[in-house]
Amino acid sequence: MLADTADETQEGSRNGAPARPGVIVAFSGTVAMSMVLPIGEEPLVIGRAEQDDSVLPDERLSRNHCSIFVSPAGWAVKDLGSRNGTFVDGEPVNGELVAAAPRVIRAANTIVLPVRDVATFRAVTTQDGVVVGRKMHDALAAIDRAAAGETLLVTGESGTGKELAARRFHERGPNARGPFVAVNCATIPEGLAERLLFGAKKGAYSGATADVIGHVRAADGGVLFLDEAAELDLQVQAKLLRVLETREVLALGTTLPTTVAMRVCVATNVQLRRAVADGRFRADLYHRIAPPEVSLAPLRDRLDEIPHHIVAEVTAAAQGQALAPQAKLVEACMLKTWPGNVRELRRHVRDAASRALAEKADRVRLEHLASSAGVSIAPPSSRRAVGDVGVRPYVPRAQQLTREAVERALHEHAGNVSRAARSLGMQRTQLYREIERHSLTLPGKRPRH
Numbered sequence: 028m029l030a031d032t033a034d035e036t037q038e039g040s041r042n043g044a045p046a047r048p049g050v051i052v053a054f055s056g057t058v059a060m061s062m063v064l065p066i067g068e069e070p071l072v073i074g075r076a077e078q079d080d081s082v083l084p085d086e087r088l089s090r091n092h093c094s095i096f097v098s099p100a101g102w103a104v105k106d107l108g109s110r111n112g113t114f115v116d117g118e119p120v121n122g123e124l125v126a127a128a129p130r131v132i133r134a135a136n137t138i139v140l141p142v143r144d145v146a147t148f149r150a151v152t153t154q155d156g157v158v159v160g161r162k163m164h165d166a167l168a169a170i171d172r173a174a175a176g177e178t179l180l181v182t183g184e185s186g187t188g189k190e191l192a193a194r195r196f197h198e199r200g201p202n203a204r205g206p207f208v209a210v211n212c213a214t215i216p217e218g219l220a221e222r223l224l225f226g227a228k229k230g231a232y233s234g235a236t237a238d239v240i241g242h243v244r245a246a247d248g249g250v251l252f253l254d255e256a257a258e259l260d261l262q263v264q265a266k267l268l269r270v271l272e273t274r275e276v277l278a279l280g281t282t283l284p285t286t287v288a289m290r291v292c293v294a295t296n297v298q299l300r301r302a303v304a305d306g307r308f309r310a311d312l313y314h315r316i317a318p319p320e321v322s323l324a325p326l327r328d329r330l331d332e333i334p335h336h337i338v339a340e341v342t343a344a345a346q347g348q349a350l351a352p353q354a355k356l357v358e359a360c361m362l363k364t365w366p367g368n369v370r371e372l373r374r375h376v377r378d379a380a381s382r383a384l385a386e387k388a389d390r391v392r393l394e395h396l397a398s399s400a401g402v403s404i405a406p407p408s409s410r411r412a413v414g415d416v417g418v419r420p421y422v423p424r425a426q427q428l429t430r431e432a433v434e435r436a437l438h439e440h441a442g443n444v445s446r447a448a449r450s451l452g453m454q455r456t457q458l459y460r461e462i463e464r465h466s467l468t469l470p471g472k473r474p475r476h
Contacts, residue, residue, distance in 0.1 A: 055136065061148075095132065106122065167192075183294075209254065332369075350384065
């Protein structure tokens with residue numbers, strides 16, 4: 028997921044160097060991509076013309092389709108008279124549009140993501156069938172570092188990939204060849220958790236006609252994954268803590284414990300610290316399983332992954348038939364939040380692909396997506412349109428250009444007004460007016476009157 032999208036604060040690159048803004052081409056034509064295009068002192072032009080010697084596979088792009096520039100006032104996106112339009116977060120750009128924190132920019136069938144610092148970007152990959160963007164990569168790296176330990180706590184919303192994280196913990200650990208036993212604690216019927224987890228001896232309770240080994244003993248020599256562990260009652264939590272501390276499990280109806288050697292991964296979609304404070308989760312168990320703790324970001328913070336999930340799901344549904352996602356569908360999915368995250372997104376895309384196949388269509392279009400899919404995000408109120416191309420060029424509002432912003436631009440360009448004006452996205456005469464308004468003096472010159 029993208030760590031440095033335009034709606035997040037970014038002070039600089041990891042090496043302490045100044046942040047270099049740019050865009051990530053996430054989708055073009057019908058292809059999910061991860062192409063980095065930095066923005067320098069001049070506006071970045073998106074189109075079929077050269078893009079760092081790379082050709083975008085979008086035949087509907089104009090040669091010079093749109094330009095993107097970053098200034099203290101925001102991201103200025105200008106349509107350069109394209110045939111198939113430019114859109115910022117779904118809104119058409121008629122001339123130029125300025126947004127403080129745009130999420131998605133679409134030029135024809137090409138989708139780019141604004142990022143504050145391209146140096147922090149990592150290309151999206153697929154690992155063992157799992158789509159891995161920047162944030163997921165960082166989470167998996169943290170899991171790999173924790174894999175030699177006995178326990179791991181994984182937090183995240185439903186559908187973010189907690190079981191995938193647990194399997195990674197198992198596969199990268201010392202007992203990777205042992206069993207992996209996954210238990211969804213939220214689905215265990217009330218009153219059965221103790222016997223299902225720790226086992227029971229025949230005759231231990233009414234109806235116990237055979238020995239029950241229990242999930243803990245089944246995971247001996249491997250990893251026990253307890254999903255939604257916050258749903259366990261306090262008595263069961265106490266017994267689980269004892270198993271972790273003594274490496275022994277006492278089944279119901281027995282007097283002698285059985286030794287077990289296993290590692291434990293606990294996952295939850297609630298804040299365990301708050302659950303501890305509320306008395307719903309034992310503090311001693313919490314401190315026994317965490318740290319280490321790895322948090323999985325929600326899909327809304329992993330925009331770079333979304334086109335890859337969509338293409339993978341459409342390709343799987345097509346089963347060799349000619350079927351690809353429409354750019355408008357991809358854009359719409361990136362402008363929604365998904366309460367069920369990856370799981371919900373892929374399910375709805377799968378259903379949309381099925382509808383397209385039923386119509387014998389070669390594109391999965393936006394209208395194939397169920398109206399109930401995801402939750403649409405309202406456009407930010409900080410966005411404003413700025414006239415037609417060539418008629419009213421972009422001029423930041425006076426209140427947005429502080430004295431400090433003007434001084435910083437002049438200092439960065441050694442007093443060169445033309446270059447400073449370009450960096451601020453304005454004309455030289457307009458910058459002179461700002462210099463006069465703030466009563467600034469250029470090196471070697473008198474104030475303008």
